[in-house]
Amino acid sequence: MPLSFLTADRTFEAAAESALPYDDRERWRRPYRPGPWRVAAAALVLLFASFVLFAAVALALTDSVSSGGAVFAAALVVIAGALRLLRMGVWVNGRGLRQVGFLVTRTAPWARVVSVRTVQQPVRWLGLPRTVQGQALVLVRKERGAGEPAPLLTTHTLDFLGRPAAFDRAADVVEAWAAECGRG
Known part of the structure; x- marks a missing residue:
């Protein structure tokens, strides 16, 4: 069974005439692969x-079924966290742009997007409070009081750390989606 959230469509690597070589634009897709740090x-x-x-099974066999069940439930929470970690990132389709975080998911319809552009700015290193100089793909919305543009992708996240070419390719694809779908 292929894990669609783990691998991005490979068509972005092929030299295509269109920046959006997808037939089904209504399906949410991540325009880049998860980085090796995220997968690790x-x-x-x-x-x-x-x-x-293993501890849940050992507890259920030796101690009590209820304590084994509690540890089993904790294992399921850990597994769900790992799957959510793999799902994090920017997803696009014909209707909008979705930024999936560990706990929060934000969706912006293309009608509310003013621009998506790459800028040089201080970015958070691996999501920690420490900032370093890097590039960020920022989303500017039409809403009043939106404040600072929200960074979608940065060069120092788990997906792009040490892979500037992958960041450039992903930023170009997301910008192409914004240009193509934001017109209509």
Whole structure:
């Protein structure tokens, strides 16, 4: 069973005439692959979940079923967290742009998007409070009081750390989606 959230469509790598080489524009898709740091972090979390599952079985067999069930539930929460970690990122379709975070998902219809552009600015390193100089793909909305443009992608996230070419390619594809779908 392929995990559609784990692998992005490979068509963005092929040299295509259109920036949007998709037949079905109503399906949400991530225009880039998850980075190796994100996949490694999720793999470590899943490894930890396997130990917790083993502990749940051991507790259920030796101690009590209720304590084993509680540890099993904790393992399921850890597994759900790992899957959510893999799903995080920017997703696009013909209707709008979706930024999936660990706990919060924000969707902006293309009608409310003024621009999507790449800028040089201080960005958060791996989502931590420490900032470094880097590039960010920012989303400017039409809403009043929107404040500062929200960064969608940065060069120092789990997906693009140490991969500037991948960031440039992903930013170009998201900008192309905004240009194409924002017209209508």
